[in-house]
Amino acid sequence: MDRFRLFWRQRTGRERVFLGICGVLLAVALFYLVLWQPAATARERLQRQLPRLEADLAQMQRQITQLKGSRANAGASGDPRSTVQGIVQAAGVQADIRALPDQRVAVDAPDLPFAQALDLLTALRSDSGMRIMKLDIKETGQPGRTSLSIEVQR
16 A cells, blocks of 8 residues: 555656546446446346247236136036035045035035135135035134035036
């Protein structure tokens, strides 16, 4: 540091101004090359990628819609009782399942957690392609546990 001070003191006023201006120009050039240009280049690259990424997203959303529709249609093609029974078993629910006339199925689960009842309702509605025609949820007297009676129809 002392060498720098000695060097600086040995310069005339005009040389100091010139060296100061050179230092500022060097700092601006380094700022541009190290920070500004890479950020601008990355921004341009991302702007070029954005339309392709948006198209990919739209395609994925269409595929999700198609998959949901095909899953609902797949459930709609078989026996409604078997379809409902598979969904109830997949949800891990102990329930009595009865086939009713007119493509209807009754499900009675006397004691299950409320969250599991909601998951079962969601699965029945979205995975089977069936409509919920009748729903009765009652408390069992135990916190967070319910009794579920539901009828679904194709």
